[in-house]
Amino acid sequence: MNKFLNDLERKIGKYAIVNLTKYIVMLYAVGYVLQLAPQSVNITNLLNLDPYLILKGQVWRLVSWVLIPPGSFSLLIIITLMFYYFVGNGMERTLGTFRYNVFIFGGMILMIIASFVTMLVYQVFFGITGDALGMLMFRSSGAFSTYYIQMMVFLAFSVIYPDIQVLLMFLIPIKVRWIAIAYGIILAYQCIGALINKDFATFFAIASQFINLLLFYMSTGKLNHIRPGEIKRKREFKSSVKMQPKGITRHKCAVCGRTEQDDPNLEFRFCSKCNGNYEYCQDHLFNHVHVK
Structure with a gap:
């Protein structure tokens, strides 16, 4: 979509x-x-x-x-x-x-x-x-x-x-x-x-x-986690990555600070309109203030 x-x-x-x-x-x-x-x-x-x-x-x-x-x-x-x-x-x-x-x-x-x-x-x-x-x-x-x-x-x-x-x-x-x-x-x-x-x-x-x-x-992307392709991608990703050291996360929302450890179903994306590598969760991807 x-x-x-x-x-x-x-x-x-x-x-x-x-x-x-x-x-x-x-x-x-x-x-x-x-x-x-x-x-x-x-x-x-x-x-x-x-x-x-x-x-x-x-x-x-x-x-x-x-x-x-x-x-x-x-x-x-x-x-x-x-x-x-x-x-x-x-x-x-x-x-x-x-x-x-x-x-x-x-x-x-x-x-x-x-x-x-x-x-x-x-x-x-x-x-x-x-x-x-x-x-x-x-x-x-x-x-x-x-x-x-x-x-x-x-x-x-x-x-x-x-x-x-x-x-x-x-x-x-x-x-x-x-x-x-x-x-x-x-x-x-x-x-x-x-x-x-x-x-x-x-x-x-x-x-x-x-x-x-x-x-x-x-x-808004809120239903991405139930798409068959997304479920398959997650399964393949989890089986291919190495174990992450405890306490270290791969994703963190720049607005609310949530990570994949808070909710494994959360989706994270980088915003193309922000200057820098700012990552947002699915709830804040479309309603944050862009960093210029």
Whole structure:
């Protein structure tokens, strides 16, 4: 995964959008202004992600749905967007502009795919076609929004910075990891409930973003230790090296100081962006301050 992203960054990394979160929040602001239009003109119905109407020629819906903000305008929404801006900028600084762009646009592409898969399921497995399918997809299009993408941005942030503390309700200090676990359980419950109730739009919308989160998690290298090739490499390495004197380690993280003696499953890598031979464990390879 990392090799693929590195190759892709070398080829098209220069096109990545710097400070992408700022532009997303600006798009939401435009969406709130559009919501001020008279009730007789329902802007949302003209912008939402409706695959049935896209195939009828309304191709602008492939892009316009990102203008629909996640909820009606309120003080809580303002606070949520400010927090989202903080989280998004933190992720961009840690991952780099290109990889953050890949995560956001990957979520959008998967959401579009989810909408078409939903329509295909209704057609193939339930035999719904024509105007009935159009009405069904029109009612379901609300599920295909940026809300779940935002949620996954926060869950990805918690993967990188699990121990950061925030003030819940501006009063209770709590680590990000516990909020993320609660959100993850809620989303998983909604996803399973949607499948049971045959609400395939919600099911595929949430599932598509969990796939994006899984791909992000894989790109951090946290799953390298379970790859068959990596397991074989470790086995061959242990059988080929000589015994190390007691108390001397081969690897040591420059951030937390952990070695292979603390956890034999830890992965260590040198950072190509740091000046010098600085080695980091898998938990700090992507979220350390580069030594210049």
